[in-house]
Amino acid sequence: MNALIWYSWLGGIIIGTMVGANMVLEEHCKAGPRNVVITGSTRGLGKALAREFLLSGDRVVVASRSSESVRMTVTELEENLKEGMMAAGGSSKKNLVHAKVAGIACDVCEPADVQKLSNFAVNEFGSIDIWINNAGTNKGFKPLLQFTNEEIEQIVSTNLVGSILCTREAMRVMRDQPKGGHIFNMDGAGSGGSSTPLTAVYGSTKCGLRQLQASLFKESKRSKVGVHTASPGMVLTDLLLSGSTIQNKQMFNIICELPETVARTLVPRIRVVKGSGKAINYLTPPRILLALVTAWLRRGRWFDDQGRALYAAEADRIRNWAENRARFSFTDAMEMYTENTWVSVFSLSVVCAFIILSSTGSNTFPGT
Numbered sequence: 001m002n003a004l005i006w007y008s009w010l011g012g013i014i015i016g017t018m019v020g021a022n023m024v025l026e027e028h029c030k031a032g033p034r035n036v037v038i039t040g041s042t043r044g045l046g047k048a049l050a051r052e053f054l055l056s057g058d059r060v061v062v063a064s065r066s067s068e069s070v071r072m073t074v075t076e077l078e079e080n081l082k083e084g085m086m087a088a089g090g091s092s093k094k095n096l097v098h099a100k101v102a103g104i105a106c107d108v109c110e111p112a113d114v115q116k117l118s119n120f121a122v123n124e125f126g127s128i129d130i131w132i133n134n135a136g137t138n139k140g141f142k143p144l145l146q147f148t149n150e151e152i153e154q155i156v157s158t159n160l161v162g163s164i165l166c167t168r169e170a171m172r173v174m175r176d177q178p179k180g181g182h183i184f185n186m187d188g189a190g191s192g193g194s195s196t197p198l199t200a201v202y203g204s205t206k207c208g209l210r211q212l213q214a215s216l217f218k219e220s221k222r223s224k225v226g227v228h229t230a231s232p233g234m235v236l237t238d239l240l241l242s243g244s245t246i247q248n249k250q251m252f253n254i255i256c257e258l259p260e261t262v263a264r265t266l267v268p269r270i271r272v273v274k275g276s277g278k279a280i281n282y283l284t285p286p287r288i289l290l291a292l293v294t295a296w297l298r299r300g301r302w303f304d305d306q307g308r309a310l311y312a313a314e315a316d317r318i319r320n321w322a323e324n325r326a327r328f329s330f331t332d333a334m335e336m337y338t339e340n341t342w343v344s345v346f347s348l349s350v351v352c353a354f355i356i357l358s359s360t361g362s363n364t365f366p367g368t
Helices: 002-029 044-055 067-087 091-098 111-125 149-174 200-219 246-255 259-271 285-293 314-318 330-335 339-359
Strands: 035-039 059-064 100-105 130-133 181-186 225-231 279-281
Touching (some): 035 111, 035 149, 044 059, 059 111, 067 091, 100 111, 130 259, 149 181, 246 285
Parallel strands (some): 130 181, 181 225, 225 279
């Protein structure tokens, strides 16, 4: 009888988890097309996020300082979208019908440029549902004394001042929209107030953004505008690799991920976010623990002993993404569970276990 109880309880957990995951999948699929603005989106994580939103059927505005980079990125993403539509079938293809990408040059440090960006997005798509402040820069790993005045000014202007200007502009637009909107600022090293030796300037800007987030959360409590943070963890981009040493790269083998991998996890959760003050993290405690436990297996994953890159270039990585990539998996749905959802799933599993036990016709239960 004890074995039956445990098997029934396990069956209840499995059934409850499957039901809960299916609910998450349905919520993601029914989210409808979003109008998304992403700064710093012509390369690295920003472009990966833009591509992932497009694959979800959303309308995306990409932005960067260089008008040529914007033009090339829009062309590339349009090709990706065509390939995705050719490979998709059924409901997935139907979701991609509304997807569209547009772009405009924007220096986030210039208030006039930021306003042009928001006006462009509204003119193109009618509204802005999600605004992601992804533009950021760093000038390598080195002591503060080795940073020039120009480097310090550029880091602070882009990472902190630019995010503040963009957040203010997004709030201005979203407060007048019937459904409001959601703004995401990117976390990074130093966000929690921890020290960031050799990247002190970068770390101080990220710590400042965390304070901005806490302040705006209280300011916008009764607003329709949600202000959140997204933490991608350590991503293999030019921003991270700039000035990195061989020792740095050996550590990157353990904890870093490709932009496409991170975007695939973050975007579904960003699309269905509600309220304000949410923190959407890629590098969760379970992922960190798994990386540490399997560290010896991850040696040489991205770089060899000499620091030479072993991973494929972006163009090669995404060449066949449309054919080989399933849109949304059961595992992805599991990762989107919030703490409250897990409580509901556990409760449902207990109910299912009770039903299974009751159906056996036995009246013997533990403690009776």
